Amino acid sequence: MRGVFVDANGSLADIFERQNKAGDPPVRVNRDADIKAEQMPGLLDGAEIVIIDHTPLPTDVARRCTGLKHVVFLGTGARSYMNPEELGELGIEVHLIKGYGxxxxxxxxxxxxxxxxxxxxxxxxxxxxxxxxxxxxxxxxxxxxxxxxxxxxxxxxxxxxxxxxxxxxxxxxxxxxxxxxxxxxxxxxxxxxxxxxxxxxxxxxxxxxxxxxxxxxxxxxxxxxxxxxxxxxxxxxxxxxxxxxxxxxxxxxxxxxxxxxxxxxxxxxxxxxxSAHSAFRTPEASENLIAAAWQHCRRIAKA
Structure with missing residues (x-):
């Protein structure tokens, strides 16, 4: 099972790669935080897991993401970026992260x-x-x-x-x-x-x-x-x-x-x-956030 962190800024990418442990599922980190939703199918290239920080995932785009089964959203506000119910109808489960910040x-x-x-x-x-x-x-x-x-x-x-x-x-x-x-x-x-x-x-x-x-x-x-x-x-x-x-x-x-x-x-x-939607942005919260994202990936891979 493969994953892609599609929109990692520099600091989140560094933390994600540092927290990678032996035996973890392979997750490729795309260090471009400014991608467009339309780029998602090509960036995933058939991966089953996508980790999303802030990029929208419209249902019509998700439908073209062949193989996608899991969205790990970095936060609780996924509804601002996607429709979890519609994705569920496509067989794509959305996983949220609470409490990190x-x-x-x-x-x-x-x-x-x-x-x-x-x-x-x-x-x-x-x-x-x-x-x-x-x-x-x-x-x-x-x-x-x-x-x-x-x-x-x-x-x-x-x-x-x-x-x-x-x-x-x-x-x-x-x-x-x-x-x-x-x-x-x-x-x-x-x-x-x-x-x-x-x-x-x-x-x-x-x-x-x-x-x-x-x-x-x-x-x-x-x-x-x-x-x-x-x-x-x-x-x-x-x-x-x-x-x-x-x-x-x-x-x-x-x-x-x-x-x-x-x-x-x-x-x-x-x-x-x-303030620029930055309330959650501290090093401590970022460490917690990425640790929880890895936990989701590990659990999904073992299921």
Whole structure:
């Protein structure tokens, strides 16, 4: 059984090759992170396993990947790049990797929250332009952080936020318990949170979950942080709320179009802090990610 890591950037390729052990299934590493979906059939050349970091795999392209039986997706957000159900009908199983970057994403969430609260990015931009911008920030100690979704990442966010003196409440689709966190209805969370942060997987149930009505129900002057998936939020309603000031500031690591176009409305708003879908990018998380990918390959080869 053969595999191909089709879109490895330099650092992931190095880690992948270093973690290769004797007896592992043969996996060829393609050190070109900018391939197009249409190149996939030729790059796989009949391989049964494909490891994908960020390249889309449309169903019509997968149909032309002769021999392909397994997709090892480096993360949890495969639905942003492919349709797992349609691939399943073709006999292709999609394998996800969870938990590898919980701490990394949580720390980025906290960083975006603090940057938003104090206007760090805006002051930086203004000072580089020769302007001495000084505005009051939001003191977060004693404020309420509302977490929409409560998996491993949210648990790490809660741990850090509780340690910094914040109150934490959460809404989850299934019952959860976590020391110090109050689990509440979504309506209560939206109405009472000074900061709202998203931590759900994207699927048919969560796509478009945060509607214009939900945004309007948020506390005036709220900070919104999204390190999950952009498609869960009504982007037009969010932008309107940012322009009106109903949302004080948004810290965003994920976008409907990536890379984010330079002329996108979000790039024109002063009360938005942007990061390039990089919340998970730390050496520690990358090591965990690739180790899990190898575990998938080894298990598949032995099946």
């Amino acid at each position: 919980d701490t990394a994403v949580a720390e980025c969430t906290i960083a975006l929250m603090w940057a938003a609260a104090r206007g760090i990015a805006q002051m930086d931009r203004e000072m580089r332009a020769g302007n001495w911008l000084r505005e009051d920030g939001m003191q977060l100690t004693g404020k309420t952080l509302g977490l929409i979704g409560f998996g491993g990442i949210a648990a790490e966010v809660a741990r850090i936020a509780l340690g910094s003196g914040m109150k934490v409440m959460a809404w989850n689709r299934s019952p959860k318990n976590f020391a110090g966190v109050e689990f509440v209805a979504l309506e209560k969370l939206l109405a009472e949170s000074d900061v709202v942060s998203l931590h759900l997987l994207l699927n048919d149930e969560t796509r478009g979950l945060v509607t214009a009505k939900h945004i309007a129900a948020m506390k005036p002057g709220v900070i919104l942080v999204n390190t999950a998936r952009a498609a869960m939020v009504d982007e037009a309603a969010m932008i309107a709320a940012l322009k009106s000031g109903h949302i004080r500031h948004a810290g965003l690591d994920v976008f409907n179009t990536e890379p984010l176009p330079a002329d996108h409305p979000l790039t024109k708003l002063p009360n938005v802090t942007l």
